Amino acid sequence: MFDSLSDRLGTVFDRLRGRGALTEADVRGAMREVRIALLEADVALPVVRSFVEQVTELAVGQDVLRSVTPGQMVVKIVHDGLVEMLGSQSSELDIDVTPPAVVMMVGLQGSGKTTTTAKIAKRLKDKQGKRVLMASLDVNRPAAQEQLATLGAQIDVATLPIVAGQMPVDIAKRALQSAKLQAFDVVLLDTAGRLHVDQQLMDEMQAVARIATPTEMLLVVDSLAGQDAVQVAQNFSEQVALTGVVLTRMDGDARGGAALSMRAVTGKPIKFAGVGEKLDALEIFDPSRVAGRILGMGDVVSLVERAAETINQEDAEAMAAKMAKGQFDLNDLRMQLKQMAQMGGLGALAGMIPGMKKAQAAMAQGGVDDKMLVHMDAMIGSMTPKERAAPQIINAKRKIRIAKGSGTTVQSVNRLLKMHKDMATAMKKIRKMGGLKGLAGMLGKGGGGMGGLGGLLGGGGGMPQLPGGMDKFKK
Amino acid sequence: MSWTERLFGGLKRTSDRLGDNLSGVLTGQTRLEGATLDEIEDVLIMSDLGPAMAARIRDRLAETRFERGADIAAVKAVVADEIAAVLGPVADPLDIDAFPRPQVILVIGVNGSGKTTTIAKLAHYFQELDYGVMLAAGDTFRAAAIGQLRVWAERLGVPIVTGPEGGDAAGVVFDAVKQATATGIDVLIVDTAGRLQNKRELMDELAKIRRVLGKLNPEAPHDVVLVLDATNGQNALQQIATFKELAGVTGLIMTKLDGTARGGVLVAASEQYGLPIHAIGIGEGLEDLRPFDPRQLADAIAGNVE
Numbered sequence: 001m002f003d004s005l006s007d008r009l010g011t012v013f014d015r016l017r018g019r020g021a022l023t024e025a026d027v028r029g030a031m032r033e034v035r036i037a038l039l040e041a042d043v044a045l046p047v048v049r050s051f052v053e054q055v056t057e058l059a060v061g062q063d064v065l066r067s068v069t070p071g072q073m074v075v076k077i078v079h080d081g082l083v084e085m086l087g088s089q090s091s092e093l094d095i096d097v098t099p100p101a102v103v104m105m106v107g108l109q110g111s112g113k114t115t116t117t118a119k120i121a122k123r124l125k126d127k128q129g130k131r132v133l134m135a136s137l138d139v140n141r142p143a144a145q146e147q148l149a150t151l152g153a154q155i156d157v158a159t160l161p162i163v164a165g166q167m168p169v170d171i172a173k174r175a176l177q178s179a180k181l182q183a184f185d186v187v188l189l190d191t192a193g194r195l196h197v198d199q200q201l202m203d204e205m206q207a208v209a210r211i212a213t214p215t216e217m218l219l220v221v222d223s224l225a226g227q228d229a230v231q232v233a234q235n236f237s238e239q240v241a242l243t244g245v246v247l248t249r250m251d252g253d254a255r256g257g258a259a260l261s262m263r264a265v266t267g268k269p270i271k272f273a274g275v276g277e278k279l280d281a282l283e284i285f286d287p288s289r290v291a292g293r294i295l296g297m298g299d300v301v302s303l304v305e306r307a308a309e310t311i312n313q314e315d316a317e318a319m320a321a322k323m324a325k326g327q328f329d330l331n332d333l334r335m336q337l338k339q340m341a342q343m344g345g346l347g348a349l350a351g352m353i354p355g356m357k358k359a360q361a362a363m364a365q366g367g368v369d370d371k372m373l374v375h376m377d378a379m380i381g382s383m384t385p386k387e388r389a390a391p392q393i394i395n396a397k398r399k400i401r402i403a404k405g406s407g408t409t410v411q412s413v414n415r416l417l418k419m420h421k422d423m424a425t426a427m428k429k430i431r432k433m434g435g436l437k438g439l440a441g442m443l444g445k446g447g448g449g450m451g452g453l454g455g456l457l458g459g460g461g462g463m464p465q466l467p468g469g470m471d472k473f474k475k
Numbered sequence: 476m477s478w479t480e481r482l483f484g485g486l487k488r489t490s491d492r493l494g495d496n497l498s499g500v501l502t503g504q505t506r507l508e509g510a511t512l513d514e515i516e517d518v519l520i521m522s523d524l525g526p527a528m529a530a531r532i533r534d535r536l537a538e539t540r541f542e543r544g545a546d547i548a549a550v551k552a553v554v555a556d557e558i559a560a561v562l563g564p565v566a567d568p569l570d571i572d573a574f575p576r577p578q579v580i581l582v583i584g585v586n587g588s589g590k591t592t593t594i595a596k597l598a599h600y601f602q603e604l605d606y607g608v609m610l611a612a613g614d615t616f617r618a619a620a621i622g623q624l625r626v627w628a629e630r631l632g633v634p635i636v637t638g639p640e641g642g643d644a645a646g647v648v649f650d651a652v653k654q655a656t657a658t659g660i661d662v663l664i665v666d667t668a669g670r671l672q673n674k675r676e677l678m679d680e681l682a683k684i685r686r687v688l689g690k691l692n693p694e695a696p697h698d699v700v701l702v703l704d705a706t707n708g709q710n711a712l713q714q715i716a717t718f719k720e721l722a723g724v725t726g727l728i729m730t731k732l733d734g735t736a737r738g739g740v741l742v743a744a745s746e747q748y749g750l751p752i753h754a755i756g757i758g759e760g761l762e763d764l765r766p767f768d769p770r771q772l773a774d775a776i777a778g779n780v781e
Contacts, residue, residue, distance in 0.1 A: 039526040042708030045517055108706060109731065109759075110587025140759065141592075142626035147619035150640075154618070195734045222587065226523040226708025228736035249586065252671040253713055277586075277616075371676075 027059045030074055043257035044230040047085075047264040055081045079291055085260055086287035091269045093120070094215055094243065095130070100179035100187045102212045106205055106240065107220035108232060109193030112248035114144065116220050116274055117190040118151035119282035120246075125157055126280075130185040135160035135175035137168035137208060138192035148190055155279050158184070168192070172208045189214070196235035209240050218271065220246045225258040233265040242266055247285065248274035259290060328424040330388040334380045341373050378406035379416050391417060505541050507550070512537055515554060522739035522776045525709050528746065532557050555770075555777035561742050562769035567726065567751035569597070569698060571606055577655040577663040579688055579695040583681060583722055584702035585714060586669030589730035591620065593702050593756055594664050595627035596764035600754075602631065606661035611651035612637040613644040613684065616668035624666055631761075634658070644668065644680060645687040652691045665696070672717035681722045699724050700753060705731045705738035715744055730756035733763070737776050 031052050038048045059077045095101035103120065105113045117134055124130040134152055136159070138144035145162045152159035160175045172189060179187045189212060194201035209217065219242050221229060236242060245262045250273040259270060270285040380388060382405030387394050394402070394417065396410075403410045507515075512533050519529035535557050541549055571578050580597070584590050591614070598608045610628050612635060614620035621637050628635035636651035638644075648665055655663040667684065670677035688695040701724040703711050718724045729738050732755050741752060752767040773779075 036526045039520055040709050042710065045521050108734070110589055110704060112587055141623065143619040143622035146622050147617070150618035195731075197734055222704075222706070224585065224704070224707040224710045226706060226711075226736065226740065227521045228523070228706050228734065229708075231735045232706070249671060251673075252585070252710065253673040257708070 024060045027056055027074065031056050031059075034078060038257060038260070041257035042224075042226050042229070042261075044227055044261040044265070046230065047261050050264075051081060051085060051260070082260070082291035083288045086263055086291055087269050091244070091271060092284070093124075093271060095124070095186055097215050099183070099185045100133070100176065101185065101216070102176070102187050102189065102214040103216040103218065104189045104191065104209060104212060104214040105218050105220055105246075106191050106236060106242075107193060108195065108222075109141075111193065111220045111222045112274060113193065113220045114138070114147055114151070114190050115277075115279075116218075116246050116248055116272070116282070117148065117188050118155055118157070119274065119279050120272065121152070121157045121186075121188050122155040122279050123282055124186055125155070131158075131183065132186045132188060133158050133160060133175065133179050133182070133184040134188045134190065135171060136162075136190045137171050138190060139166075139168060139171075140192045144192070151279065158182075168204055169207050169211060172212045176212060187212075196232050202235075202239050206239060214243075216243045217241055218244050218246050219262075219266065219268075220248060221258055221262055223247045223249050223256045223258050223273075224252060225261075229258045229261050230265050233262055237266045237268075242268050244268050244271040246270070246272045246274065250283075251275045251281070256290070259285075263287075328420075328427045330380050330383065330391055330420055333420050333423065334377060334388075337373050337376055337380075341377075375406070375408055375412065376416055379403075379408055379413055382406040391420060504545060507536055507539070507541075507545055511545075511550075515550070518778075519554075519739065519776070522737035523708055524739035524776070525712070525743045528739075528743040531746075551777045551779040555773040555779045557773075558742055558776055559769050559773035561746050562752075562773060565745045565749060565752050566767045566769050567753060568766050569700075569726070569753045571601065571604075571661055573694065573697045575656075575692070577609070577652070577660045578697045579652060579655075579663045579665065579692070580698040580700060581665045581667065581684065581688070581696040581722075582700050582702060583667050583718060583724070584669060585671050585704075585707075586617075588669065588702045588704040588707075589756060590614075590669060590702045591623050591627070591666055592759065593728055593730055593764065594624065594666050595631065596756065596761055597664055597754075598627070598631050598633055598662075599761040600764055601662045602633070607659065608633045608662045608664065609651065609655045609658075609660040610635040611648055611663060611665040613648050613665050614668040615640055615642045615644050615647065620666070620668070634660075645684045648684050649687050649691065652688060652695065656691070672714050672721075678717070678721045685723065698726060701727050701750075703727055703729045703738075703740075705729050705736040706734065707740070709740060709743075711740040712744060712747065715748055715750065719748065719750070724750060726751040726753045728752070728754045728756065728764075729767075733757040738772065739776055741772065742776070 034055070035048055035052050038051070039045065043051075055078055058081070059074050062077065093103065095103070105117050107113050114136070117136075121132045121134050124132050134148055134157055136145040136148040138148075149159045149162065160171065160178060163171070163174070166174070168191065175187050175189065178184075189208070191205060191208065192201065194205065196202065217240055219233065219236050221233070225232070233245075245266060245268055247256070247259055247262070247270055250256060262268075262270060270287070273283050273285045273290075275281045275283055379402055382402045383394070383398075387398065387402075394413075399410045399413045402413050406413075515536060516529045516533040519532060520526060524532070532554070536550075536553060539553055541553075543549065569580070573579075582590050582594050582597075594610060598610060601608050608631075610624055610633060612621040612624045614624070615638060618640070621640060625635055625637065634654075636647060636654055638647035638650070644667065651663055651665065654660075665684070667681065668677070670681070672678065685696065685699075699722055701715065701718050701722075703714065707714070715724065715727070727741070727744070727750050729741060729752070732738055738755075744750070745752070754764050755767050755772075757763050757765060
């Protein structure tokens with residue numbers, strides 16, 4: 001199977017590293033690999049061509065700075081090129097109009113429009129306090145309107161009552177009218193999936209756009225999309241005035257080359273990225289971050305952001321205070337485990353940490369998964385409060401009881417206790433080193449769950465560092 | 476509009492890529508030259524064959540001698556032949572030959588690949604062949620997925636076994652097999668929730684469904700069909716690899732070939748995994764599932780259409 005784009009570029013630039021000067025032959029050789037890597041990542045061919053051309057030109061003419069290797073220089077140029085291509089900054093939804101602002105979602109079948117509609121609605125409601133109305137104009141797929149209604153109920157957002165047999169244009173009109181009458185701030189119109197070559201449905205989409213006059217027309221694209229994505233983007237942007245793109249299923253292992261293609265073809269910003277099945281799994285698309293991710297710099301920013309959202313500030317402070325005294329008992333460990341589960345589980349976490357791709361693969365192979373978190377929680381749950389506060393009292397007899405109570409084995413209990421001990425020792429060391437201030441700061445920002453991860457991975461070697469030299473290019 | 480036209484409809488609209496790219500380059504020599512080969516390779520890449528597979532076909536073409544001179548038609552024919560040769564061995568329609576009945580067909584795939592619609596089409600196909608069909612709504616996760624399958628079951632007039640939304644999929648499947656066995660059903664088609672192949676917990680759930688099926692009938696599931704979206708790119712290979720390993724995929728169905736996507740990734744997949752390709756989907760109607768014809772897809776990719 002393929003290496004991921006970052007691994008691939010890694011091997012390319014490994015070859016370049018450690019050489020004094022950057023010759024044209026060097027660059028051209030590397031660019032061939034970049035081209036293949038991008039194609040395997042499903043970046044559309046025309047986009048690959050122009051990108052490689054541009055970057056080659058830049059790289060060959062470039063003076064190599066004294067402080068970096070030629071390879072690092074090329075990495076930087078490729079990285080900057082990717083960032084530029086992805087759009088140099090993130091942009092929010094434009095709903096600053098006389099209410100109701102209309103947001104219309106379009107795309108192919110199965111690209112994830114309905115789920116994305118609900119995710120955006122939730123985001124607008126939770127983060128911006130907007131009153132949102134969702135309406136499904138999908139009269140083609142069976143139960144599509146019911147799907148949106150169910151999602152609406154889940155996230156507590158109003159949906160337009162379903163009138164059987166009504167056509168999309170009429171549903172849109174009714175949605176606008178209800179929104180005006182009931183003073184909604186934003187109306188989200190979820191449309192039926194359509195093939196870009198199905199002119200009848202494309203006409204219908206234009207008709208809806210004419211009467212709804214949306215301020216945002218978002219094209220929803222599957223990040224698994226292949227070469228054809230260009231064709232799709234072109235056709236849609238020719239027929240309606242797109243204002244942005246939403247990339248779904250970014251939590252998959254697709255390399256997301258579609259992101260590059262979309263930007264190049266539509267010229268519109270990618271506004272959001274769908275990163276999971278849960279309805280809060282929607283992130284602002286951050287081009288520089290994604291470019292960094294493509295180059296294997298990891299996605300630490302996402303990690304910190306998500307941690308900050310899930311970790312209760314008070315809990316974090318309480319823990320920091322305890323650690324300041326050098327205490328770290330099983331209750332604290334349990335809290336950390338809970339936080340990790342909330343942040344999307346081990347796989348999600350490992351995927352975001354730079355250099356952790358290998359650890360992630362090892363975890364999958366070794367059967368380390370989120371069940372482990374559940375088992376650990378069960379073991380701690382089977383302990384008495386006294387045992388949790390003072391783990392050293394846990395003797396063989398108690399271990400047997402805990403194993404039975406939690407449906408695990410004594411070996412598992414031993415592993416858990418060992419892990420706790422290692423972590424407690426680490427905390428003590430940090431305290432001795434006087435690094436407490438930094439640690440507390442980190443906890444406040446929400447790195448609280450991370451101490452446990454290195455321990456969990458066992459032989460994984462703890463927290464890996466940024467790949468050599470890469471950190472120089474972090475913005 | 477015939478279904479061949481529909482399959483090629485998108486193709487015509489994107490015009491004949493190979494023809495467009497090659498006109499003017501070909502001079503009627505007996506061997507193809509670098510620039511021509513590059514053009515062909517690019518066209519293959521744009522059809523999602525992937526850079527590795529495209530390079531391999533390019534190499535084969537480089538060795539081909541055109542006795543009567545290479546014109547566009549001849550080049551297209553050779554490209555189509557090369558692709559058809561790879562795809563030929565894997566075309567294999569789904570047969571109902573399980574004994575004892577029912578034959579259990581588990582349908583899996585990533586979210587939005589078209590599983591539920593494909594199940595409806597499959598049910599229709601088997602109905603036409605006079606088999607008794609039953610559906611099992613194993614997608615208990617996505618909102619209204621059960622409703623979607625129920626609507627199809629009503630339209631088709633086939634029995635359906637459902638459970639509560641958010642319930643245990645394996646439980647629904649267990650009930651369905653019991654009912655199907657009791658009522659003498661020939662084919663039981665099981666819908667499952669869409670899942671990205673890198674989500675371990677969800678893949679474990681598939682393994683559980685398989686285990687539960689195996690308890691009632693050691694042979695079941697007889698078929699594990701992976702539904703692939705033609706608009707997906709090279710990640711489809713990753714999907715096949717992972718689903719094959721963790722869910723024991725026995726065959727493929729590719730959907731959404733009525734757009735401009737050519738599904739070229741099937742060529743790479745055939746060479747790499749050799750899994751049978753059962754059928755292709757070319758539209759949203761019940762009739763829009765077709766047996767997979769390697770020659771046709773090869774012609775479509777090569778632009779070898781009259």
